[in-house]
Amino acid sequence: MICKSVLKIISKDLKMMQRNKDISLRFTKHNSASSVAGFLDFSSYIGSALASVITGIVATRANWHVVILLWGLLSLGGVLIIHLSQRRTKDDKS
Numbered sequence: 001m002i003c004k005s006v007l008k009i010i011s012k013d014l015k016m017m018q019r020n021k022d023i024s025l026r027f028t029k030h031n032s033a034s035s036v037a038g039f040l041d042f043s044s045y046i047g048s049a050l051a052s053v054i055t056g057i058v059a060t061r062a063n064w065h066v067v068i069l070l071w072g073l074l075s076l077g078g079v080l081i082i083h084l085s086q087r088r089t090k091d092d093k094s
Contacts, residue, residue, distance in 0.1 A: 059067050 055067055058070060
């Protein structure tokens with residue numbers, strides 16, 4: 001039951017993300033597209049660096065089952081954040 005609703009939310013959000021492919025292009029009218037693209041790139045590098053360190057620490061102190069559970073929870077949290085931000089954006093437009 002929960003899995004079906006989560007998959008429904010994920011597919012809905014992925015469809016919405018496909019419509020909004022290039023986030024940075026939305027900022028061209030403000031002359032800040034390259035700044036937004038750079039910030040998103042920087043954020044992805046920081047996130048991947050932190051993920052490898054945190055994964056190593058958790059795997060050493062606990063076990064790999066906890067690491068996989070942590071990855072799953074963080075992924076669900078990300079989907080929830082995207083879903084809520086898309087709803088807010090849609091509400092602001094109407």
